[in-house]
Amino acid sequence: MASFKQIHKEFVAALLVPSAPIPKGLIAVKKPNITSRFAVYRNNVIVGLIAALKSNFPICFALVGDEFFKALAIDFIRKDPPTSPMLFEYGDEFALFISQYSPADQLPYLADIARLEIMWRNAYHAIDAKPLDITKIQQIDAKKHSNLTFKTHPSAAILTSDWPIYSIWQGHEDNNMLDIDLEVKQSILICRPNVDVLIANIDPAACIFYSAIMNGQSLGSAYEKAIKQDQNFDFNYCFGQLFALGLITDIVVEK
């Protein structure tokens, strides 16, 4: 009989490739149909992993439909099977794979939607932190505000895109994918301050502002950068959103 290591090696070689020879030494009933029986293992593995991808990328699934998604998922699984049993995080490379997957060329926004779903999932599972109430900043002398820096929520992230990713996400939430203008470019801010993952559609100036805050730059510096991008930058709204979205977990006052 083959060695312990060899047994595993032969089994795995046949698992993901339907045309590969079935390992020797397997039995069941007296004269079993080994191929059909081995197919159960093949099927369990592939169906289970397709289900994991479907669960992690529900919008991509809704956009392409069952048949297309299945073909896409199988190709991805063969190339990049999971490396940990934590299947809720399977598919970190799915967006990159989609961007290079020629059958998806007609859906150029699909890869960015996969990126959005990866970020959504990361925010969902991120370490918990308590967001700070906006009243905390009102207790600080207004003269010091422009030098303040912030600790931001571990779940917070920004995704910029050349596609209307916010509208597609919102359309999926509302079950209405019609009337999405594909000419629009959108960026989003994601944060999960408590239970729910929040997604905000942010314009280029707001994107610069939030990025600067998340990179630890001062409130004054973030404002300067944003206003340089767009002189109509709405500071009051974006400042309020920092707290409304639960982005701020601590304020650092320069001594």
Added chain:
Amino acid sequence: MSNFKLKKIPNLAGVGLKAQHYKTILQETPKLGWFEVHPENYMGAGGPPHKYLTAIRELYPLSLHGVGMSLGGPSKRLDPEHLRRFKALKDRYEPWLISEHLAWSTHEGKFFNDLLPLPYTEETLNHLANHVDEMQSYMGKKVLIENPSAYLAYESSPYAETEFLDQLVKRTGCGLLLDVNNIFVSANNQGYDAYDYLDAYPVEHVEEIHLGGHSVELIEDDDLGIGKLLIDDHSSAVIDDVWGIYNRLIAKIGPKPSLIEWDGDIPEWPTLYNEAKIADGFMKKHVSTKVKS
């Protein structure tokens, strides 16, 4: 210092906890012995899974049933990262029982998300005993090992599965989780009698029982013609034949923590709860049964 008041899992039915039932369970706090979760689903850093599991753990005892340790895998040592994550959950949620499978799922760092079969040889036994020892010593707790459902077996298996499990208990001091549906599925798929398996099984080491549903496919074998191949998919109710094996088991060993597993096509909570109550009904009949010495 303990985080939770309730610790011990009673000899009653429990249910595999699913995210779609979190809110119902917290609102209705159903009368139920315990819950079980797959630790792999709670290995994220934070977020709603931990929030809900903590709230439910405050109301019920818990069991952690691993599906990803790959105890039968070919590597010398278990994945240290996975051990660490599992132990962190054990410390955080204080489960009364922890369990894993007589199977493998990981090869050279790739996870195949299925419980794959092993030949029951001396070499496998040595290998598995080392892995069970490693897991138990890392966890600081006894681990229960579950019998797999099988569609094929290895020809070179000098040990019967029941004998193999008995040897594993003797070598490692592990306990056993007996999946009654898996007995029925494997017996059908490999042409042996489920009750013969049960009679040969070392029932004195059973500390937990699993009950679940399976589906039926047709298969054409060369000698038997078209027959049934049973697929262990946990996507339906427990069938009467499986309750029959369960009844015989409980008659032998008395009530034990018995879990309803329903992982696919997950029904509304009342359907699952009703399955648990059926299991409790069987246990009530045999409440005074003692293990025969």
